[in-house]
Amino acid sequence: MSRCAPVLCTAVLLGALLTGCVSTVNGTALPAQGGGPVTTTVPTLAEADLDRILLSAGEVNGVMDATGIRVTASAQSMSDNSDGVSDVDCLGAIYGAEELVYDSSGWTAVRDEVLQEPTTDNAHWVEQIAVLYPSAAQAEKFVDQSKTTWQKCGGTSIDIDNSDVHSTWKIDKADVSGDILTQGSNQRNAGGWGCQHALTSASNLVVEAWACSNSISDEAKTLASEMLTNAAKK
Template identity: 50%
Template sequence: MRTIDALRPRWVAAAMVLASMHLSGCVSTVDGTAVRGHGSVLFDVPPLDEAHLDRILLPIEQINTIVGSTRMEVTSEVDEMTDHSAEVSAPDCLGAVYGAEAPVYEGTDWIAVRDQVAREPGTDNDHWVEQVAVLYPEAQNARDFFDDSKATWQDCANNAIVVGDGEYLWELDDVVVGDDLITQVTTQEGADGWACQHALSLVSNLTVEAWACGYTITDEAVQIVDAMVANAAG
């Protein structure tokens, strides 16, 4: 089971949560949900099932390439939701700072989840990445979760969230909103610029989410969710 320490190697070390990839491929016509990838490729994606989930997450080699590292390794993989709502000063903003949280997905009828964390070894790592893929019974469930998350992130924007025992303060920026993508940058106070880009997208009956954290983060989380969407369409 995932613990808060597994989620926040840089929170504990006082520096945690936060190469453009152009998606390419052919347009096909199948029964399913049409989704435009952020690289301007139109995907017609039929409903997915749990057997598809393990192909959605990016391999560690691809994560290393996106964030500009060569040493990141997977440190946590779980297939269940957790609950860290007691660890944040504003529980209503839990979904803006944590992934795969049971209270955030309550009422969505989600049926399966994959959650993976990767970073460089040791306590002084330069990057931290989380990928989350959540499957629902219908595409409308995914859309409803996306829309609810957009409203929540916007409500929490330009606020400071305390995590843990009060020693970690995270400042949430404005939310950048698109039809099938929302992003937000979160910066840890007093951590020499350590920040995370948080991105959420959807495809068919699936939502995909990523946090890309480091000292020079730009659009890495967007690249990760774009690639996850492409994997779902492949």
């Protein structure tokens, strides 16, 4: 079996947060790296913009310091893996693009891609998700609610059962100090395999990213940041 994230320990793709200052005209202002002055804004987006927000395979390889990563699955809908987790209240901390997590939040469209080396012993696994909302307020509200879930689930262990696959993941304490929420997790008895989960919003967009390897650090945060940069290029 190929190595993956807690959300995808089978070959099945999950179907398918920066709290920014909202502009009533031009979108959400993004701070420069290091907290410097604002350098650009994310405009109000439409569904047609979502595909270009996702990073190319080449860009993902650059972030992950790899060469063979490519898109292996994609979706334009949410998924439902709630039956496969030991604590459904932590579903949003262990899975991305989950129907139950996004339900009633007002989302209107989603793009979800999984990228990895197309081998059974892949060294990297990435998921990038872009979710559209009617308004910036709704996108920001989803991030705020997710922050509460991530904080509550930090320090716990979650069992995942998908088909004939069982795994246990230790969820780290969430880092909610910056504009992009991040949280690490490690798979038990998997030789150091771990993931970082990142979540942020800008304008009417929510961006979610997973990055997994045997030596993960801030790759998911970088992926989410670069997706926001793409969003600002409209």
